Amino acid sequence: MCLGVPARVIKINGDIATVDYGGIMKDVDAFLVPNLKVGDYVIVHAGAIIAKINEKEAMEMMKAWSSIMEELKGEI
Amino acid sequence: MMHERKLISLSHGAGGKEMGELLRELIISKVKMSGFEEGIGLEDMDDSSTIPLGDIHVTVTTDSYTVNPVFFPGGDIGKLAVTGTINDLAVMGARPLAIVDAMVVEEGFPMDDLKRIVSSMIHTAEGEGVALIGGDFKVMPRKSLDKIIITTSGIGIVSREALITDSGLRPGDKIIVTGTIGEHGATILALQSGIDVGGTSLRSDCASIVEAMKIALELGGVHAAKDPTRGGLAMALNEMARKSKVMIVLEEEKIPIRDEVRMYCEMLGIDPLYLACEGRAVIGASSEVADDIVQKLNKAGYKDATVIGEVRKGREGYVLLRTVVGGIRIVEPPTGELVPRIC
Amino acid sequence: MKFISSYRDPKLAKRLHELIDQLVSRLERQGVSRIKIMNFCGTHEHTITYYGIRSLVPSSLDLIAGPGCPVCIVPAGYIDTAIKLAMEGVTIYTYGDMYRVPGSYESLAQARAKGANVKVVYGFMDAVRLARNEKKEAVFFGVGFETTQPTLASWMVRDAIPENLKLLLALRLTPPVMRYVLRKSRVDLDGVIAPGHVSTITGAKAWVFLSKEFNVPTVIAGFEPLDVLIAIAEILRQKLHGYSRLYNEYGRVVTWDGNLRAQEITDKVFEVTDGYWRGIGLIPSSSLRLRDKYASLDAIDVYGLKIEKGIDTRSGCKCNKVILGEAKPTDCPFFMKACTPAHPLGPCMVSSEGTCHIWAKYGGRLLLEKFELE
Numbered sequence: 014m015c016l017g018v019p020a021r022v023i024k025i026n027g028d029i030a031t032v033d034y035g036g037i038m039k040d041v042d043a044f045l046v047p048n049l050k051v052g053d054y055v056i057v058h059a060g061a062i063i064a065k066i067n068e069k070e071a072m073e074m075m076k077a078w079s080s081i082m083e084e085l086k087g088e089i
Numbered sequence: 090m091m092h093e094r095k096l097i098s099l100s101h102g103a104g105g106k107e108m109g110e111l112l113r114e115l116i117i118s119k120v121k122m123s124g125f126e127e128g129i130g131l132e133d134m135d136d137s138s139t140i141p142l143g144d145i146h147v148t149v150t151t152d153s154y155t156v157n158p159v160f161f162p163g164g165d166i167g168k169l170a171v172t173g174t175i176n177d178l179a180v181m182g183a184r185p186l187a188i189v190d191a192m193v194v195e196e197g198f199p200m201d202d203l204k205r206i207v208s209s210m211i212h213t214a215e216g217e218g219v220a221l222i223g224g225d226f227k228v229m230p231r232k233s234l235d236k237i238i239i240t241t242s243g244i245g246i247v248s249r250e251a252l253i254t255d256s257g258l259r260p261g262d263k264i265i266v267t268g269t270i271g272e273h274g275a276t277i278l279a280l281q282s283g284i285d286v287g288g289t290s291l292r293s294d295c296a297s298i299v300e301a302m303k304i305a306l307e308l309g310g311v312h313a314a315k316d317p318t319r320g321g322l323a324m325a326l327n328e329m330a331r332k333s334k335v336m337i338v339l340e341e342e343k344i345p346i347r348d349e350v351r352m353y354c355e356m357l358g359i360d361p362l363y364l365a366c367e368g369r370a371v372i373g374a375s376s377e378v379a380d381d382i383v384q385k386l387n388k389a390g391y392k393d394a395t396v397i398g399e400v401r402k403g404r405e406g407y408v409l410l411r412t413v414v415g416g417i418r419i420v421e422p423p424t425g426e427l428v429p430r431i432c
Numbered sequence: 433m434k435f436i437s438s439y440r441d442p443k444l445a446k447r448l449h450e451l452i453d454q455l456v457s458r459l460e461r462q463g464v465s466r467i468k469i470m471n472f473c474g475t476h477e478h479t480i481t482y483y484g485i486r487s488l489v490p491s492s493l494d495l496i497a498g499p500g501c502p503v504c505i506v507p508a509g510y511i512d513t514a515i516k517l518a519m520e521g522v523t524i525y526t527y528g529d530m531y532r533v534p535g536s537y538e539s540l541a542q543a544r545a546k547g548a549n550v551k552v553v554y555g556f557m558d559a560v561r562l563a564r565n566e567k568k569e570a571v572f573f574g575v576g577f578e579t580t581q582p583t584l585a586s587w588m589v590r591d592a593i594p595e596n597l598k599l600l601l602a603l604r605l606t607p608p609v610m611r612y613v614l615r616k617s618r619v620d621l622d623g624v625i626a627p628g629h630v631s632t633i634t635g636a637k638a639w640v641f642l643s644k645e646f647n648v649p650t651v652i653a654g655f656e657p658l659d660v661l662i663a664i665a666e667i668l669r670q671k672l673h674g675y676s677r678l679y680n681e682y683g684r685v686v687t688w689d690g691n692l693r694a695q696e697i698t699d700k701v702f703e704v705t706d707g708y709w710r711g712i713g714l715i716p717s718s719s720l721r722l723r724d725k726y727a728s729l730d731a732i733d734v735y736g737l738k739i740e741k742g743i744d745t746r747s748g749c750k751c752n753k754v755i756l757g758e759a760k761p762t763d764c765p766f767f768m769k770a771c772t773p774a775h776p777l778g779p780c781m782v783s784s785e786g787t788c789h790i791w792a793k794y795g796g797r798l799l800l801e802k803f804e805l806e
Contacts, residue, residue, distance in 0.1 A: 015502075015579030015629035016358045016475055017655070017685075019436060028590070034356045036349035037279070038288045042557050044586040045694045056632060056685055057356075059527070059576075060555020061583035063694065064632040064685050071684035075438050078662055082447045098545040106774045282554060342442070357554065358528075360482075414445035414657040416484020421793045424773040425532055425541070 017056040019066055022049055032057060104319025104365075105423035109134075129181075134328075135255050136177040136315060137245070146252050148183040150174060151242040158280055159202065159236055163272070163293030166239055167209035169367060172297045173318065174243040175219055179302040180314040180370055182253040183245030188214060190241040191225040195234050206237070217297050219243075251306065255325075256332030257313040262400040263379035264337060265372040267301045267386060268294060268393045269345045270322050274364025275353050278427065282357070290349050296368030301394075304385050305370070310378035315371050320423045323362040323408070325371050327422040331406040333373075339398035339410045339420070363423045373400060439656030448661040449488050455668035456490045462672075467493045468619060469667055470757050472610060473627035474501035474786070475655055481790045483657040489664065496619065496757035497787040499609050500627055502576045503529040504755060504779040504786045505709040506602045508742030511535030514573045514600055517735065518548035523570040525559035528552045530575055533782045536742035540573075556584050563597035571731045574601045579629040581720060582694035585701040588726055598731040601721065604707055606630050607638050608718035614646045617756045623649040623667030625660065628682045633698075635690025636680045643676040654682040701726055710744045710779055711752035744779075751778035754787050761788040768792055 020032035022043075030043035032055065042061040043049055054066035100107045117123070117132050124130025128139040128146060137150035154170045164172075175185040190210070194203060214221050247253075272294035279286050286292075298316060305311055313333060317325035322344070330337045346361050354361045374382055379396055386394035408420040438444065459467065471477055477497040480486060486495055499505060512535040518524040524540065531552050532541045544550040553559045556572060563570040574584050581603050587593055606627060614621070626639045631652045642650040649670035653663035659681060666679050680686055698720075707719025722730045731737060745751050749766060753759035761767045761780070771777035773792050780786035 015473070015577060015627065017579070017629040017632070018356045020356075035352035036289050037284065037291070037353045037356060039284060039356070042555075042583065042586055044590070045582050045691060045697065047693055056629065058579050058629060059583050060557045061586065063579060063582070063629065064691055067684050071439075074662075074681065074683060075444075078448070078665075079444070081665075082451055096545050098542065100541070110774070283558070410484075412483040412657070413440055413442055414483050414485070414661070415442065415449065415488060416657075417487040418481060418484040419793070421773070 015058055017058040017063065020055055020057050022051055022053045022055055022062075025049055025051060030062060032062070100425045103423065103425065103427070104324055105425065107424065109422075129254060133254070133256070135181070137181045137183065139181070139252065141249070144249050145246050146183070146249060148178050148181045148245040148247060149242070150177040151240065152177065153238055153240040155235070155238050156277060157235060159206070161276055161280060161293055162286055162291065163276065164295030164367070165206055165209050166237060167206035168213045169295050170239040170241045171210055171213040171217070171219070172295055173367065174241040175217055175245075176298050176316045176368075176370070178243050178245035179297070179299040180253065180255070180316050181245070181247055182251045182302070182306055182311075182314070183247040185217065185219045185243055185245045185299060187220040187222045188241050188243045189223040190221070190239055191227075193227045193229055193234060193238045195236050196228055196231045198236055203237075213297075217299055253306075253311060253314050255313055255315040255329050258329055258333035258335050258337075258373040258400045259312055259375075260335055260400055260402045261376055262312055262373045263376050263396045264326070264339065264398040264400065265305070265374060265379060265383060265394065266322065266345065266397050267298060267305075267370045267372070267391050268366075268368065269347045269350070270317070270366050270369065271346060271350045271354065271361040271364035273367040274321060274427075275350045275361070278357070278359070278364070279353060290347075291353065294366055294368035298368060298370045300389070301370055301386060301391055304389050305372050305374070305382050308378045308381055308385070310375040311372055311382075312375065313373035317366045317369060317371050319365055321361075321363045321365055322371065323360070323420050324422055326408045326420065327406070329371070329373065330408050333400070334405040336401045336403035336405065337398055337408045338401055339408065341410050341412045343395060343397045345393040345395055345397075359427055362420060363427060436656065439654065439658040441658065444658055445661060448658065448665060451665050452489055452493075452661065452668065455665060455672060456493055459668065459672055460492065464671070465492060467622045467668070467671070468496055469493065469623040469625065469664060470496045470498045470613070470619070470621050471625040471660070472498035472500040472606070473625075473630070474504075475629070476500075476625055476627070476653065476660060477787060477790055479655050479657060479660055481793070485657060485660055488661075493664070495664075496621075497754075497790075498613060498757055499709070499712060499755045500577075500606065501780075501786055502580065502604060503527075503533055504751070505604060505711065506530070506533070506575050507708050507710045507739070508535045508744050509739040510573075510600065510602045511540065512537070512742045513737055513739055514571070515540060515543040515548065517571055517600070517731070517737075518543050518550050519546070521549065521569070523549045523551060523563075523566065523568050524573055525551050525553045525562065525570060526573040527575065528554075530573055532776075533779055534776060539782070556587060560587055560592060560594065560597065564594040567596060570597045572597060572599050574599050574603065577604060577606050577627075577630050578633045578698075581702065582633060582691070582698045585698045588701045588729065589697050593729060598734050599722070599729050600731040600737075603702065603720040604709065605704070605718050605720065607634075607641070608715050609709060609712065610642065612712070612715050613756055614642070614648065617758055619757050621648055622671055623651070625663045625667075626650050626652045628652060628654050628659075628686065631682065631686040631690065633691050633694050636678060636686055636688050638690070640678050643678050647676040649676040651679045652682050652686055654685065711755045746777050749778040751780040751788070754780050761791040764788070
């Protein structure tokens with residue numbers, strides 16, 4: 014329902030930011046997310062940044078589930 | 090609902106299902122003399138048609154080029170007007186001999202742009218050893234067309250036994266693609282949706298596949314071939330599966346797509362399998378020679394050439410894909426125009 | 433973005449696949465014969481079918497697509513109105529998703545073939561830029577849920593809308609329709625995969641009522657294949673241990689409170705009203721309209737429009753049941769016969785996020801079982 018794509022902020026001027034989708038650069042609306050910094054990973058939807066991505070959280074989720082799978086593996 | 094006259098829409102020309110239906114209903118079902126003796130004719134809808142003469146086939150094809158913008162990273166309408174047509178000959182196993190082209194230019198089109206396009210055409214044809222033996226030139230009033238349209242017809246020859254069609258796949262064959270996919274389609278769509286392509290590595294793969302086909306054919310064992318232009322790999326493979334009455338199973342991990350093209354497709358919510366390639370061949374070859382063909386192509390500089398799937402008995406005409414996480418999905422032929430989505 | 437690839441890692445996917453099988457067989461040993469999980473959002477439906485996840489889970493587990501496709505649920509009357517404006521020479525800017533959805537008689541794409549000035553844009557920002565450059569009368573056809581709404585409001589609060597650009601809006605809110613589904617639909621759900629990007633705006637808190645009031649295990653998930661597999665596994669674990677709670681799997685983006693700035697901006701520009709959902713009906717407090725301060729931007733006021741009640745579904749079309757998860761596309765008599773992606777009858781077949789379109793394009797489980805692959 015809402016296609017959101019990860020990208021990295023590479024330039025900010027006023028309410029417009031330039032983001033890099035992994036090689037493709039595009040200007041997007043940066044008004045909705047306060048104190049953006051260059052280098053932040055963000056989610057872009059319909060040409061606007063709607064949230065920052067917390068990379069640490071991403072890693073922890075993956076670790077949590079890897080351990081769950083290990084623990085259950087023992088039970089099979 | 091009052092009776093409304095049916096009108097042509099953009100999707101009728103997008104190379105997908107609607108176009109196939111329209112051509113069958115409008116032309117193919119109406120033409121009685123649609124082939125020359127046992128040559129490949131209208132209803133085969135192959136990349137080229139053929140006229141059998143003695144122990145050879147003369148292969149004939151025609152295509153019109155309306156790409157917008159006219160100049161793009163990796164090529165221009167002039168280069169495309171040559172490679173597009175000789176590629177349609179090459180996938181029949183034929184050696185392209187000559188082309189004729191008809192140009193229609195809009196009044197007010199800049200002369201130096203036209204010079205650039207024509208010299209690009211000549212340079213590309215001569216580079217492939219193909220003669221430009223005739224043509225036509227017209228100018229139409231401003232606004233009656235969008236800049237320029239080039240129609241190129243090509244002629245080639247192939248021996249009877251070396252003729253390849255797009256309907257010869259057999260269960261057990263492997264599917265080879267000669268390079269990364271979606272490059273042309275992604276580049277043109279990016280330019281049309283106002284994305285500055287300059288700063289990126291997006292560029293059309295517009296190029297001849299005559300040499301690649303020659304290398305692939307040297308070992309024998311090639312049963313079918315097609316060039317995946319409008320409608321992309323999805324259209325080409327669905328056509329081959331339908332005509333060969335076989336099922337094709339692809340491995341998503343093996344399909345070569347450059348990261349930048351993949352990211353671009355994810356940004357716009359478009360499936361790269363549906364984006365046009367303008368310098369790639371899709372080849373169906375027996376499993377004994379498939380890996381050797383790939384190695385020879387890699388050594389000759391087609392470093393991304395690879396096996397992407399195999400042909401099986403089973404539901405005729407279906408193209409399946411095993412996804413990176415092990416699931417299975419159907420790859421349908423494209424419908425409608427390709428437009429970005431938000432959800 | 434290294435972490436993205438780990439959410440598509442085939443080895444991890446295989447182990448999650450095995451974990452899901454194991455959880456389902458333990459539930460079956462407890463006498464559970466069928467498990468129904470609703471993936472509310474159209475983009476999750478796309479991930480599920482694009483990666484063939486239905487062919488990865490046991491056949492006793494149903495992944496039911498919910499009404500979370502902002503395009504399918506727009507009443508036909510709005511599309512008819514947009515087409516009428518376009519035929520009268522007003523330039524209509526629309527998202528690609530809305531371009532081919534049929535109104536009562538035709539779509540914006542078909543109207544364009546008859547000379548209507550219809551342009552597909554990637555975002556509202558493009559419509560603002562184009563309208564400013566072309567200086568012609570233009571209307572932006574704005575559809576979408578909580579994710580899309582702030583991307584419109586952000587330009588209005590800055591008074592950055594050119595004089596010649598108005599808005600025709602069909603904006604909807606997702607918690608009210610989820611509440612409606614749980615109350616009305618005869619499907620007793622074992623779990624809900626809640627929308628990921630809506631939640632970046634509303635915050636995870638918007639979905640706590642699902643487990644609190646309806647005690648349905650709920651997971652807010654991301655849109656990579658492993659996000660969805662993890663969500664399924666979590667729902668099965670909750671069901672196995674007999675409890676239900678809200679689990680935020682998409683913690684890398686979604687927080688408890690969400691994007692407060694986006695919420696504030698949206699609230700400045702829009703107010704909540706009752707809303708009509710195509711194929712479902714009227715749902716209280718499920719729609720947004722412009723506040724009086726921004727009435728000058730509303731195409732309905734400016735052009736004195738009246739949104740007629742159009743033909744929402746052809747008779748016999750089961751889209752309304754499919755949208756509520758009460759029927760699968762393959763239960764509909766028209767599916768892949770009179771109703772195909774090339775000639776869509778109902779909204780679910782047209783929109784690229786619609787359940788029927790995705791099943792037709794990427795194949796629902798039933799179609800796949802016929803292929804003897806292994």
